[in-house]
Amino acid sequence: MSARDLDDGASLALRVRRRLLGDRLAGASLAVLLGVALACLVGPLLTGHPYDRIYYDYPRTPPSLALYPRPGTVEPALARLAFRMRVRAEDVAVGPDAVRLTLAADGPVDARVLTYFARSDLFGAARVLARSGDGTRLTVEAPLRRTRFLAGTDGLGRDLLTRTLAGGRVSLALGLMATAVALGIGVAYGAAAGYLGGRADAVMMRLVDILYALPFVFFVIMLVVFFGRSVGLIFLAVGAVEWLDMARIVRAEAMAIRRQDYVRAAEALGLTTAAILRRHVVPNTLGPVVAFAALLVPRVILLESFLSFLGLGVQEPMTSWGVLIADGARSIETSPWMLLVPACALVATLMALTLLGEGLADALDPRGPR
Amino acid sequence: MSLLAVRALRVRYPGLTALDGLDLDIARSETLALVGESGSGKSQAALAVMGLLPADAAVSGSVRFDGTELVGAPRRALDRVRGARIGMVFQEPMTALDPLFTVGHQIGLPLRAHRGLGRRQAAARARDLLGLVGLRDAAGRLGAYPHELSGGERQRVMIAMALACEPDLLVADEPTTALDVTVQAQLLDLLAGLKERLGLAMLFITHDLRLARRISQRTAVLRAGRLVEAGPTDRLFAAPRAAETRDLLAAEPAGRKSPPPAGAPTVLEARGVGVAYPGRRGLLRAGPPRVAVAGIDVTLRAGETLGVVGESGSGKSSLGRALLRLEPAAHGLVRVEDRDLTRLDRRQLRPLRRGFQPVFQDPTGSLSPRLTAGEIVAEGLRVHAPSLGAAERDARAAEAFAEVRLDPAWRHRYPHAFSGGQRQRIAIARAMILRPRLVILDEPTSALDRTVQRDIVALLRELQAAHGLAYLFISHDLAVVRALADAVLVLRGGRAVERGPTADVLERPREAYTRALVAAAGLGPA
Numbered sequence: 001m002s003a004r005d006l007d008d009g010a011s012l013a014l015r016v017r018r019r020l021l022g023d024r025l026a027g028a029s030l031a032v033l034l035g036v037a038l039a040c041l042v043g044p045l046l047t048g049h050p051y052d053r054i055y056y057d058y059p060r061t062p063p064s065l066a067l068y069p070r071p072g073t074v075e076p077a078l079a080r081l082a083f084r085m086r087v088r089a090e091d092v093a094v095g096p097d098a099v100r101l102t103l104a105a106d107g108p109v110d111a112r113v114l115t116y117f118a119r120s121d122l123f124g125a126a127r128v129l130a131r132s133g134d135g136t137r138l139t140v141e142a143p144l145r146r147t148r149f150l151a152g153t154d155g156l157g158r159d160l161l162t163r164t165l166a167g168g169r170v171s172l173a174l175g176l177m178a179t180a181v182a183l184g185i186g187v188a189y190g191a192a193a194g195y196l197g198g199r200a201d202a203v204m205m206r207l208v209d210i211l212y213a214l215p216f217v218f219f220v221i222m223l224v225v226f227f228g229r230s231v232g233l234i235f236l237a238v239g240a241v242e243w244l245d246m247a248r249i250v251r252a253e254a255m256a257i258r259r260q261d262y263v264r265a266a267e268a269l270g271l272t273t274a275a276i277l278r279r280h281v282v283p284n285t286l287g288p289v290v291a292f293a294a295l296l297v298p299r300v301i302l303l304e305s306f307l308s309f310l311g312l313g314v315q316e317p318m319t320s321w322g323v324l325i326a327d328g329a330r331s332i333e334t335s336p337w338m339l340l341v342p343a344c345a346l347v348a349t350l351m352a353l354t355l356l357g358e359g360l361a362d363a364l365d366p367r368g369p370r
Numbered sequence: 371m372s373l374l375a376v377r378a379l380r381v382r383y384p385g386l387t388a389l390d391g392l393d394l395d396i397a398r399s400e401t402l403a404l405v406g407e408s409g410s411g412k413s414q415a416a417l418a419v420m421g422l423l424p425a426d427a428a429v430s431g432s433v434r435f436d437g438t439e440l441v442g443a444p445r446r447a448l449d450r451v452r453g454a455r456i457g458m459v460f461q462e463p464m465t466a467l468d469p470l471f472t473v474g475h476q477i478g479l480p481l482r483a484h485r486g487l488g489r490r491q492a493a494a495r496a497r498d499l500l501g502l503v504g505l506r507d508a509a510g511r512l513g514a515y516p517h518e519l520s521g522g523e524r525q526r527v528m529i530a531m532a533l534a535c536e537p538d539l540l541v542a543d544e545p546t547t548a549l550d551v552t553v554q555a556q557l558l559d560l561l562a563g564l565k566e567r568l569g570l571a572m573l574f575i576t577h578d579l580r581l582a583r584r585i586s587q588r589t590a591v592l593r594a595g596r597l598v599e600a601g602p603t604d605r606l607f608a609a610p611r612a613a614e615t616r617d618l619l620a621a622e623p624a625g626r627k628s629p630p631p632a633g634a635p636t637v638l639e640a641r642g643v644g645v646a647y648p649g650r651r652g653l654l655r656a657g658p659p660r661v662a663v664a665g666i667d668v669t670l671r672a673g674e675t676l677g678v679v680g681e682s683g684s685g686k687s688s689l690g691r692a693l694l695r696l697e698p699a700a701h702g703l704v705r706v707e708d709r710d711l712t713r714l715d716r717r718q719l720r721p722l723r724r725g726f727q728p729v730f731q732d733p734t735g736s737l738s739p740r741l742t743a744g745e746i747v748a749e750g751l752r753v754h755a756p757s758l759g760a761a762e763r764d765a766r767a768a769e770a771f772a773e774v775r776l777d778p779a780w781r782h783r784y785p786h787a788f789s790g791g792q793r794q795r796i797a798i799a800r801a802m803i804l805r806p807r808l809v810i811l812d813e814p815t816s817a818l819d820r821t822v823q824r825d826i827v828a829l830l831r832e833l834q835a836a837h838g839l840a841y842l843f844i845s846h847d848l849a850v851v852r853a854l855a856d857a858v859l860v861l862r863g864g865r866a867v868e869r870g871p872t873a874d875v876l877e878r879p880r881e882a883y884t885r886a887l888v889a890a891a892g893l894g895p896a
Contacts, residue, residue, distance in 0.1 A: 260735050260736075260738075261730040261731070261732055261735040261736035262735065262736050262737055262738040262746075264691075264696060264728070264730065264736075265728060265730065265736055265797070265800065266749065267696055268694050268696060268723060268726075268727060268728045269723060269727070269749055269750040269753055269754075269800075269804075270719070270720040270721070270723035270724070270750075270753045270754065271749070271752075271753055272720075272753075275752070275753075279738075279741070279749070280738050280740075280741075283738070283740040283741075284738060284739065284740055286740070365739075366739060366740060366784035366786060
């Protein structure tokens with residue numbers, strides 16, 4: 001008997017934690033997952049862009065570290081601005097932080113046109129430095145508004161990093177909550193059906209079959225019709241559908257466990273059905289359950305994007321990874337980063353989840369390696 | 371020159387040496403028995419000879435078959451030898467045949483692979499082979515699927531398959547262990563006869579010394595991966611040289627049960643107990659019920675042991691479950707300690723369950739892998755002494771561990787960390803912590819090695835004497851029953867064939883069936 005068998009006195013939670021942290025891959029996955037979750041939670045506050053702010057001057061900007069506006073783009077922008085103000089831009093001097101120019105027109109220049117500067121994404125509010133005697137020339141100074149788009153912008157000019165992080169809130173919450181719902185209902189239901197067997201099992205599983213036969217989209221549309229559109233409803237709809245698979249998997253496991261001698265011994269000890277389910281059946285189904293749950297999270301996230309695509313899920317300007325990926329896929333030729341950025345976030349999360357699931361299954365199994 | 375020469379064979383896994391320097395020789399038409407307990411490396415030797423070891427095994431040394439080196443040989447070279455010149459029979463006839471193909475097809479496969487026979491020729495040869503291994507209605511059985519055959523028949527099919535290409539050597543890894551004793555005896559006769567007729571050499575691997583003695587000319591004894599002794603079988607059994615061999619030989623269960631004290635109170639009284647499973651339900655009406663047990667009477671007094679013997683399918687285990695009130699299809703009257711259990715439902719039965727407890731055969735399957743040994747042992751207290759706190763339960767579990775001679779410090783380990791014999795002790799402790807009056811032991815020693823069996827038998831005796839327990843001891847192993855039981859009940863097809871005091875039934879059986887059982891068991895003098 002080697003030293004690794006001597007988990008003497010360690011509680012389950014303690015043992016799982018110790019083993020999980022001992023497993024380098026699982027530990028790294030957990031760190032990635034926590035990192036992603038934290039970034040989604042606080043990230044949108046730190047990027048400097050609201051997730052729904054549209055920069056009309058920066059649509060489809062590729063990701064870069066550079067500061068905008070770029071040096072060569074200021075003059076053309078000023079020319080466009082002057083055209084809309086119906087004035088001429090003269091003596092343009094672009095400084096590091098501000099531009100100085102003279103607005104000239106044939107008649108007097110109304111200072112109210114200066115609001116055009118503030119409306120632009122490139123400049124701040126302009127102020128008048130000097131006015132010619134006849135009012136036809138106005139010398140003004142406008143600060144440059146310096147911004148960065150680390151992950152680029154989307155087709156409307158919204159910051160993709162902020163949107164990805166904000167969308168992650170919806171996707172992660174939906175993925176974890178719908179999985180938790182599916183886990184809770186599916187494990188309890190499947191274990192009970194598989195353990196009880198016979199007529200109870202037949203009735204319970206026919207109910208599952210009926211729910212399976214219900215078309216999912218139809219089901220969601222019905223819910224939306226009756227209860228209106230909300231994210232909470234999506235949780236409910238997805239969770240209500242995804243527990244069916246879980247129930248079937250757990251039932252098959254429970255049927256095998258029911259025939260084990262340790263269950264018979266527990267019956268002979270006089271344990272109640274609930275206690276047998278709780279202490280013997282459910283814990284022994286954990287391996288496949290954890291593996292399946294780790295696969296369920298990505299499925300739920302993608303399912304949500306499908307619903308949103310149909311117009312039943314998350315609505316603009318709120319977003320989710322699924323929506324972002326669907327958008328990105330449509331503009332893959334012109335702006336591939338719109339697909340790459342949210343896809344990378346999803347892939348990193350899913351890989352971490354899968355590896356963590358495997359690690360967790362190992363850690364929960366007392367026979368597994370430490 | 372010997373047909374098979376094994377030299378310094380060593381099989382290592384990461385962190386474990388399974389075989390450590392094995393030397394063996396088998397001459398043509400000679401049978402060598404390789405004996406040892408589980409974990410001694412017997413099967414590893416067979417797999418190494420066949421080149422069937424898993425990929426993480428590191429093999430060194432030499433296995434020469436008729437001059438050809440097999441260790442490290444490329445797969446093609448191995449395939450020219452195995453299946454053609456070396457045949458193999460595995461232990462488990464349930465899983466060694468592919469359930470998706472007919473028996474005829476599977477026997478034909480090696481013929482088509484090695485001899486290049488066509489489908490029809492292979493089928494004809496397969497029919498001959500099935501006749502050779504003594505399967506009744508050989509032609510009709512060609513199209514049968516494995517699940518349509520009994521265990522003994524399946525093993526005959528395996529032998530036919532192994533013999534298909536007329537090999538020089540047959541490797542048989544515990545070929546009869548999964549079978550009933552009477553079938554076991556028939557198969558041993560078959561193998562001995564085939565060996566004579568075909569001039570086969572045989573490597574016969576077994577844990578059962580009596581089988582080795584019956585079938586082999588020479589015997590080699592393995593222990594913990596090392597060869598401890600090898601020599602002519604007669605000499606080895608008459609005058610074992612190594613201490614390990616003597617230990618194995620002395621492991622036959624010995625001694626007799628002393629009768630219970632006169633006037634001991636009756637613990638179990640059962641009248642007309644039967645188990646009838648409802649028939650397959652058709653569209654309109656149910657088929658006839660399948661009767662597993664019919665009309666059995668059992669009376670047990672405190673300190674008394676009744677041995678229940680019979681072949682697989684005789685209803686032994688069903689009877690045990692019926693007496694435990696775990697079998698919904700059971701009927702008949704069961705009284706434990708003057709309480710009639712017959713009419714009680716699950717809820718009413720629950721408080722009474724502490725009086726009668728089971729111990730099952732499979733020491734792995736009877737312990738939940740997710741609970742610690744201490745939690746398993748203390749589980750009954752949760753039901754029957756709910757007022758106890760966790761600390762008190764744990765203290766009681768520690769006492770129960772000590773009672774079954776396990777170190778109480780081990781109660782925080784999980785079942786996988788224990789050996790088979792230790793697991794069975796945990797299962798016994800789980801029953802004993804409730805201080806039952808009656809323990810129903812369903813093949814409690816059958817999955818254990820003889821030396822471990824001896825210790826468990828001693829433990830059961832000790833507990834019985836200390837607590838005046840009544841045992842219903844279900845077993846197919848007459849040697850253990852003889853050592854433990856006051857009386858024996860012989861079951862066949864769910865009915866009592868014979869019953870009486872142990873000495874009478876096993877030494878002067880009245881019924882033909884009992885005589886066949888006793889003869890097949892080959893009981894030595896005790």
